[in-house]
Amino acid sequence: MKPKFITVLLSSVAILAAIGLALQRPSAPSEERETILLLYGAGLRDPVRETIAAYQEEFPNVRVDVIPSGSGQLMAKVLAGEKGDLFMGADASYVNTAYEKGAIAERLDVAVQWPVISVRKDSKLTIDGLESLLGEGLRIGLGNPDGPAIGKSARQILEKAGLWDRVKVAVEKRGVFKPTVQELANDLKLGTIDAAILLDGTVAQHPELMAIAIPKEMNALLDISIGVMKTSERPTRALHFARYLTARDRGLTHFAKYGYQVIDGDAWADVPRLKLMSGGILRQAVTKTLDDFEQREGVTIDRNFNGCGILTSSLKAGGEADAYFACDVSFMSQVSDLFLDPVAVSETRMVIGVPKGNPKRITKLADLARDGLKIGVANAKQSALGALTEDLLARHGLLDAVMKNVRTQLPTADMLVTQLQGPKGSDSLLDAIVVYEVNARRAVDDVEIVPIAEAVAPAVQPIAVARQSKYPHLTRRLLDALSAEASRKRFEEQGFGWKAALTKRR
Template identity: 25%
Template sequence: MTVALPPIFKNLFTETKAAFEREHKGTKIEGKIGVIDAILEGLTWGRIKADVYMAIGRADLSQLERAGLVEPGGGRVFAKTRLVAVVQRGNPKGLKSLEGLASAKVGSFALADPKLNACGRAFVEAMKRKGLWSRIEPKTKVFASVRRAVRQVEERRADASVTYFPCYYFGLRRTTDLLAEIPSDLHPPIECTAVILKGSKNPDLARAFVEFLLSEEAQDAVERWGFERVTPRPKGVAGRRELLVLSGAGLRPAMDAIAEAYERRYGVRVRMSYAGAGVLLAQLSFSKRGDIYVPGELFYAEQAKRRGLVVDWKVACYFVPVIAVQKGNPKGIRTLADLGRPGVRVGLGDPKAMPAGIIAERILKRAGVWERVKRNVVMRAGAIPTLGNALSLRTIDASIIWDAVARQFSEHVDVIPIPPKFNELVIVPVAVTKFAKDPEEARRFVEFATSEEGKRIFEEKGFTVRPPKGLPRRLPKGGPRRPREG
């Protein structure tokens, strides 16, 4: 038997195929996987022979029905899915919400064709309901599939796109950044349907496979691979555990690795949301959603504590601020004072959005050069990787960023140490939020992230896990004086 399917179902199909074959001894199922337009064209013109088609949304299913290729009454909705908006890695445009897609910051938006694709259709509907589509549409470029649209963002030909959550979580989070989820109440539900195709050589086996997708074993797999189940869970059986981690963007290489290690160890899905620490604090305060808060500086954890948003934290690692310049240092920058020389373009963090902005100003004021340097500031970034991108693209000459972030851009950036008398050690806490759905699970994640194993991951990704000698810890006033050491 052959099942045709788009790539979004690859992981789910692989698991359910193996389970079905175990239950039906001697059965072998082959998968034909390809982008939706290619699969549909192959089925329509007979170049692809299949018994079952797994469809996402109604658009591709309707095309097969119009071609008379679907057995009537044989389809079953086996899952639902949701949408997320994604931006270029590092979020160089500094977007903070869906409203940012309609702003002048975004010059190009890539979208799967709404006429052919459920993702594109649902996104347009959602943006119309939010009153944003009239401003997004003029800069929208349409592509035949979701994969082709998102590739534009990966290759930096478009600023943003939209995709399905499973596609982002199990692949695209390594090549793009999450901007926001699209609220599901803004568009019709996106249903995943398995249908029996006319001409099936084994319609009874095809029907059995379609029905199997509604079994408890298959529905558990539906959840494991990021979809929403459609059959109720048996009474007394808990759903798959999940943690939502709000993390500073500069921590991404280590936090991605820690999340994956935790998932493998404990079977708990860890969803990551990256932005500037200030943006995340506002998000936590407004939405009251999130289990773990990982800001890039202790100040934000103390702010969250005073607002009653977090209950406890431990130290994960440390940042050491450095001067970062273009590779080869064409401006000959050697000191903090050099950042104030005429003609030097300086990029700094936005103090309202992230700790790097606040700390850079403190360092420059200690050195007595802030008044001169601030005249040269041509860029205020909402996330620290944006400053690394700006140096790589040579749109700024210098910045003050974290040592670990500078290492991530080492091919394009040179580093100049800041004298300890002006510098400070930046403490990075991992905090359990007041809104954690499972506080014990959240605490276990904190313990894991700050354990020797967690510190080893941080260190492997270029982060500092032991305080350098001679660098002062300048803790903010008020609130807890020191977090617990991990």
């Protein structure tokens, strides 16, 4: 019995010692949460808090820290280059100013709100308009004119009504100026002021308060937007949250709950998949921009490069695309009912391409009609280039004469260039081709360019967002990226002329 008892005792001691050592060891660190910082106008408190709570529940490895304050004060931080990821102003003018000064990268619209006069629901005062704010003994609360969005807006409204100077004096005598709209709302609830100019979305967050409309001819609608700060070290995560907040089936539901007039936002997807149809001529000019956009936004872009005749026919037959980048406006116009207003991005001229040395001495468009030549053109039914070539020849009475020399009709200009180059080490299969200048420039070692004097109008490449896109705002940002300065350099390196102007918002 004794040996058995000792064995059991020693085993117990060993187990206790092991437990003790385990308790002394530091536990394995849990997965570190990715953190982003949101600076937001304090008046947006409740819908922002609810959106963050829902986001963190859906994405538990992300933490959203916040700094709520007046939009003016926050903008000053953003312009000073302070660290942060997102800036959401109660008035889009603050985000737009930061964008124009180079402190904001992307901007996403959220909702709109109206300034209102507010009193407690149990107030016995008769407040029926702006003039009522001058009532004898009335204690009025306003936002600081240089601070929160409501302060700037209240001043604009009262100036328009011709009341600012008198109301300002009344506030200085017996009222209060506050740095945030939420502080005004709290003062109103506590009864330290009798009336205030607030925002309708803020009033909806406080059931003790009621809103009195300001006539629209005197009022100033405030857009709400959120921007990704240039100082962000996590722009992809910041954009992920911004897309969540502005999604019609995620963040915008919380804003709508408080009476905000929300935008028609994108559908939510953790990793959205955009579909782009693009003329083959544009492939080399846009690929790097598309790659960069995918990486920064955390999205996928399915790319369909082809002749625009083929793409347009596909769209007419029900093919789906979030955006269409056409080879020429003539093809975009054929599907204008499917797309929003297009933006002209680039242009290129048609030229004649001939083998190096120009052995057939082709110098003008009419030379293509000479007997015995082997000509290559694009297919008029499959590509914009083909249709433009056919139209050009017809306008100058050369269509039949040139077409008798045509040996090949292909859907893209790049295929024509390959035909002109011929098999490696062999002579060219063709004497001349009609292509875009950008295609010929890509093969300068093998192809010489002969200008076409008759081709006065260049082909213009427009891009547009599909009316039925699930992600119209995301696709619009893609258009902005393709219209930006970095994209311009890529287009010009490929030989395109530039037509896009950087998008300006109000």
